[in-house]
Each structure stands twice: as C-alpha cells, then as structure tokens.
Amino acid sequence: MQTAVDAGDAATLLAAVPAGRRVALVDPRFVGHVHALRLGLTDPRFPAATVPGALTARPEARGALLRALHRTTAAVGAGAPVVEPDADPAPEDRTVPGRIAVALEAEGTAVQRPALGSLVAAVPTDPEQRAAAEAGLASVDDEAVRLRNAVKAHDGFFTTYCISPYSRYIARWCARRNLTPNQVTTASLITALIAAGAAATGTRGGYVAAGILLLVSFVLDCTDGQLARYSLQYSTMGAWLDATFDRAKEYAYYAGLAIGAVRGGDDVWVLALGAMVLQACRHVVDFSFNEANHDAVANTSPTAALSDKLDNVGWTVWVRRMIVLPIGERWAMIAVLTALTTPRIVFYALLVGCSLAACYTTAGRLLRSLTRRADRTDRAARALADLADSGPLAQAVAAVAPGLRGAFTAPAVALLGTLVMIGGALFLPYGSPLTVAAAAVYVVLSGLAVARPLKGALDWLVPPFFRAAEYVTILVLAARSDVPHAVPAAFGLVSAVAYHHYDTVYRIRGGTGAPPQWLVRTIGGHEGRTALVVVLAAVLTHTSGFTTALTALAVAVALVVLVESIRFWVSSSAPAVHDEGELA
Secondary structure (H helix, E strand, O other), X not given: OOOOOOHHHHHHHHHXXXXXXXXXXXXXXXXXXXXXXXHHHOOOOOOEEEEOOEEEEOHHHHHHHHHHHHHHHHHHHHOOOOOOOOOOOOHHXXXXXXXXXXXXXXXXXXXXXXXXXXXXXXXXXXXXHHHHHHHHHHHOOHHHHHHHHOOOOOOOHHHHHHHHHHHHHHHHHHHHOOOOHHHHHHHHHHHHHHHXXXXXXXXXHHHHHHHHHHHHHHHHHHHHHHHHHHHOOOOHHHHHHHHHHHHHHHHHHHHHHHHHHHHOOOOOHHHHHHXXXXXXXXXXXXXXXXXXXXXXXXXOOHHHHHHHHHOOOHHHHHHHXXXXXXXXXXXXXXXXXXXXXXXXXXXXXXXXHHHHHHHHHHHHHHHHHHHOOOXXXXXXXXXXXXXXXXXXXXXXXXXXXXXXXXXXXXXXXXXXXXXXXXXXXXXOOOOOHHHHHHHHHHHHHHHHHXXXXXXXXXXXXXXXXXHHHHHHHHHHHHHHOOOOOHHHHHHHHHHHHHHHHHHHHHHHHOOOOOOOHHHHHHOOHHHHHHHHHHHHHHHOOOOHHHHHHHHHHHHHHHHHHHHHHHHHHHHOOOOOOOOOOOOO
C-alpha cells in the first residue's frame, strides 16, 4: 500500500506497478465495512469495479485506468467538469475513485458496482457525515452480512432450510484455513465416488453408508459455492469443476446402485441409463430455452407475467421450486430411498419424479414461447445451432437442402426425425436393415431441421429432440441386444456424450463459444453417432462384439472430449465465474 499526495502522484505510483498485477485506488477519507471493500476490490470476475471511495482495475483494464486518471487529473487542473454539464453526479462520483470510474465508463470500460445492501461505504466530507457513517458502521455486523451473502439467493427448499443454515459456517471454517473452493469441490466428488462404491457392494450396510455419504457430498457441494462467495474466490477452473463434477457424481452413483443391484440379483442397468437420459434431456430443455431467450428483445408473455406475480406469493415460490425436483430434493430422495429401500425403487422414484418435473417445466416454457412476441437474435440462433451438435452428415444435408420455411417447421422436422429413429429402434426387428434406413432418414431430417437459422418461437426444442433421439436410441438398442454388459457399455457411451453436451453449454455461458468444429466432426455429431450405433447393432447382431464396439466408442469419445475440454478450461482466457447452478 502506498499513499499518493494527489491524483498526479497516484498516476505515477500506479504506472510503476508491474503490468500483470491488480491495482486499487482508495480515498483516504473512506469509512466503511471491510467486506464492502472486499466486494469492490477483490472480486476477480470483473475488469474494473468500484464502491463509494474505492476503485480497482485488473491487468486488462490497467491501461484504461491510467488514461482515465490522466484525463481526470488534467480536467480537474483546468477546471473543466468531469461529468456532463447536465449530469447530477452521485456523491461517490465526486471522489477521485468515483471520477475515475465515470471516466472509465465514458471510455467504454465496464465498471462493476456491487450491491452493498446494508454495508457501509462512504467518503464523508464533514464531521456530521462522518458521524453518520460511523454510526451505520457500528449498527451492521459485517461478518453476519458476509455469511448471509455466501448463500445463493434462489435455491431449493431442502438446500435453503436443511443445508445452508450450517454449510455457510463450514465455508467460513474452510476460508480461515485457506482452503479453496476447488479443493472442496474435489472433496465432494471423492465423497460421492466413495458413496457409489458403497452402493456397489449390494449390502444393506453399504446402501445405508451410501445414502449418508451422498448427503455429505451434497453438503460439500453447497459449501464450495458458499466458500467462493464468502471469500470471492471465483475462477474459470472452479466454474468448470463445479459444473462437470455434479454430473460425474450423479452418474457414478447411478452406476454404483446398478452394480449393487446386480450383485443382489436384480439387473437395473436399463433403469439407471433411463434415469440418466431423462435427467440430461431435462437439462438440455432448460439450457436451450434459456439460450434462445438470453437476449431476446421484448417479452409480453402473460405466462411470464403470471410467474412474476406468483414470485411474490411466498408459498407458491417454494412449491414451484420443489415441483421441478432440484438437485437438493433429488439427492435427498435418492439418499433416503437408497438407505431404506432397493435400487429398483430408487430408479422408479427418479423416473416418475423427473418425468413429472420435466412435464411441468417444459409446459411452462412452451406456453411462454407461444404467447410471447420476441425477436430472436443471431447470438441465440448460433447458440441453438451449437447446442444441436450437428455433425458432418447433417451439415452436408443442410448445405444442399433448401431452407424449410414456417414458424414451427424446424422443431416439427426434428420431432419427426426423433420419432422415426426411436420408433425404428423400438418396433422394427432388431438388427434389421430397416433400422439402418430409419437412421438414414433421421440424418436427412436432422440436416433439414438446421438448414435455416433457429430463430422460431419453438426452435429451442430442436436440441432436446436431438438429445432424446441419440440417447434413447442407444438405450433401446443396447437393451434389445440381449448381449451381456451391452447396457453398461451404453451407459458409458451416453455419459461421455453427455459430458460433451454439458461442456458445450458451459462454454457458451462463459462467452467463449462452443467447442471447435474439428471436435464435433471428429466425434461425429449426434446424427453420426446415432447412425453408427444403429449400424453396429445391425452388423454385430446378438454378439459380444456389440458390447466391445460400444465400449470402444465410449472410450474414444471420452478421450477426445476430455482431453480437449481439460486443455480448454485449464488454459482458457474465459472470464472468471462461479456457476450458480440450475434448480433442476
């Protein structure tokens, strides 16, 4: 920390700081809570941020900061106004950090202004103002506010009332011992994997231990985000770990339950894979709808208006959050049923609960889409095209096919292709050339569905239809093959492909775009993988070679996707974020 005698001296001191370091300006008259300064000066997600009396800039905003400081110093020295003549600057914008923040924004540099709530941050100019600021400082418990803000604002009922009341204190304990959110996230993953191992024993004691450990893993899963918010340790790597480990934990636990059931004489692999497919399809509905409406212009949906009104009625908020079976309620249900019942009952409950939740959320999204008047942007269309995961076959069809017109043509064609593919896998003779023909029709219809930009009111349904077609086809063919271990191999393949699809979502959310096209082409796209599995089923009918082929395909997809994904997230220049997660 260094003290500058004036703004010019501050510019000189800042220029001497190594370029790769964050810098901050704090008015010496500042009065406020430590956590107010922490919010304004240490959050790594923003290039520049300010609270009354303080301003920070990360390395990427250092140049703009120095230019703004020089301009402000020159303007003050010349007696020129720092803001427009008709502007009425807030008191904090009359301080040196405040004037610099205004100048940065005038240049085009975004400056984050965190909401402080009851926290005090002020620059008093007379004894009366100082006394008022100090009184406010004494009346608010800084640490209590910090703990309260560590908890995610919009969470499920179980998490809010059964986990967060004590997990926030675990987060503080971790912060005081310099543990990082990534370490807690990793501990949560390890605990869940141990839980899966306990479930795989197939014993009652193992199931009880698995249920307890799954709940412990969820407590740690909540703690990592609370630790990130408590200590402002947001990171790109943390966002990736938090997003992907949740799926890894849930899928590993499903596999553990299936293995344990087989040891007890009950093969539930089909149910395990069905639960995973249903959950993945639920998520892609959420992701696609949100991306389609990320920056939509105008929203006059009466459904959305009704939802906003219900948000002001306390009990309806909790009921609506519980209906969608969010991760807290879902894991609590899984843990309790694992300890008290059998894996088959666990999966039945999951399939029923997630199906009802999927119907509820999808119906609401359909109503919003049909009753709103909004123009979808090029960004939304690009995001939906990336989420569609079209490979070289569909892209080739789209390149030569005339664009189909009509408000609902794209989702209708995608739905038709999905029904043709799933219907062929379900009802045609197993291994029949007709199933291969159905796959060829699916490829053509997949290309037609994406031949035009996905800007229609229901075009966000295209990616979910493709996910359902691919995942369900793999499930059905593996189940109908009657080949030993074919369904577990299919479980591995769907897990690898689902990871790729979740990775695509979180890259788009981070503003870095979808995975590179060479990756999508290498792993075939959804239509290429679906057609390949259909051909393998036809060629390797009722032989162990089908299991071997599915396993090899799963390993190949996993290796390519994981290597590229890890390379991207470890070396990514994506902005530091911490995923808040979806309720579902």
